[in-house]
């Protein structure tokens with residue numbers, strides 16, 4: 001792993017330079033008037049090009065790990081720092097979310113963000129509402145239910161990964177209304193929405209599913225019969241506790257509400273996340289049906 005470590009910086013920060021773009025005088029790596037970067041021989045070398053490429057693929061570059069660690073151990077701190085302008089230690093909130101999305105792309109173990117055609121037509125709040133439309137759709141397409149179901153489930157799984165970003169705009173108005181505070185800008189609420197949705201993706205989705213698979217493997221190696229163990233039965237309370245932890249401490253740290261307000265806001269948000277998931281699944285249904293036309 002040594003080649004992934006950062007090399008000591010030999011840049012001369014005290015030398016006075018003239019900006020090649022705007023001709024103003026400055027010290028340091030960036031022009032303090034137009035932001036132009038000083039380019040040295042190393043920056044133009046092929047080695048630098050490959051170093052950069054490697055960084056883009058490994059995420060070892062401290063920012064990802066730092067964002068992840070801060071989100072996990074001090075929820076709300078990353079958003080608060082980014083909002084006031086302390087941005088260098090962290091990945092950009094959108095990029096951080098997409099790393100989670102990228103990992104989820106390859107290991108979609110949980111069905112939180114996907115649902116089968118059967119579940120869509122029977123287990124959702126809106127199931128009764130969409131059934132007549134669905135019947136009409138099948139008749140028009142003159143398709144057999146069994147054939148269609150198979151096609152639907154494959155297509156829906158693919159869309160579910162691509163549409164994941166939609167949970168951000170769906171969750172945002174709820175967050176904004178429940179945590180409205182005069183002291184903050186709308187963009188601050190958006191930053192916190194990204195941290196919350198990234199957390200939901202990384203912790204109760206990706207991390208938890210890895211943990212469940214790991215425990216199952218260990219139990220199998222030790223000779224326990226895991227076939228009768230149904231994790232889904234325990235999933236909901238565990239997920240609620242994990243998200244509750246993030247909301248409780250995250251809202252306290254980011255919004256600096258009094259404790260009573262933190263309690264009300266986190267309870268309201270936790271409850272309203274069900275609405276977010278339902279809206280997301282409904283959109284997923286509509287888009288999947290549309291794409292199969």
Ligand SMILES: [Zn+2]
Pocket residue numbers: 019020021022023024031032033034035036
């Ligand atoms: Zn300049």
